[in-house]
Amino acid sequence: NAGVTQTPKFRVLKTGQSMTLLCAQDMNHEYMYWYRQDPGMGLRLIHYSVGEGTTAKGEVPDGYNVSRLKKQNFLLGLESAAPSQTSVYFCASSELRDTGELFFGEGSRLTVL
């Protein structure tokens, strides 16, 4: 049982380049989330999805786009990367209910030069 899998684990981009981070979960969870983690700031919510075909903005959505075409996948895109987007990105999922634990992936470390 893989849980939540993120690809790629590491990526280096130049300013202005685009890329997509893929998150896949095999737990049939309805809710999925993308967070970013910066030193000393904990995790901040970028976008989330409450089901296939739905997406919503979190705390820091600017510069990112997401898509949830299939229930098990949640994609995070950067159309024009900026150095301020250098961070570690975490995907998480949870069951369809108002309370409960989040299951996290191992993270994707992105560096924008």
Place this chain on the structure above:
Amino acid sequence: SQQGEEDPQALSIQEGENATMNCSYKTSINNLQWYRQNSGRGLVHLILIRSNEREKHSGRLRVTLDTSKKSSSLLITASRAADTASYFCATAFLGGYNKLIFGAGTRLAVHP
């Protein structure tokens, strides 16, 4: 802005000692959760306490919640070197689709 704030930012103790971390938050919550993160890894859920609960235990973990003070504490008893990690509190809001707002975390170092 972040909802939860952990205190202290860093904690260094010896094996066998207890470790206490505190979390304060700003607005009403549905539940509060604690997570652990080993260096370079993802977060792992430790314990969840609902807004109508005051204390909860799980193995060597004890969590308290004081909604009047908008604060929570995590106690790890008889700590081990393997407990070395960062610990985060996260708050969830009623009707919030289980979105969690995380604090900045406490870095715990347990020395053998």
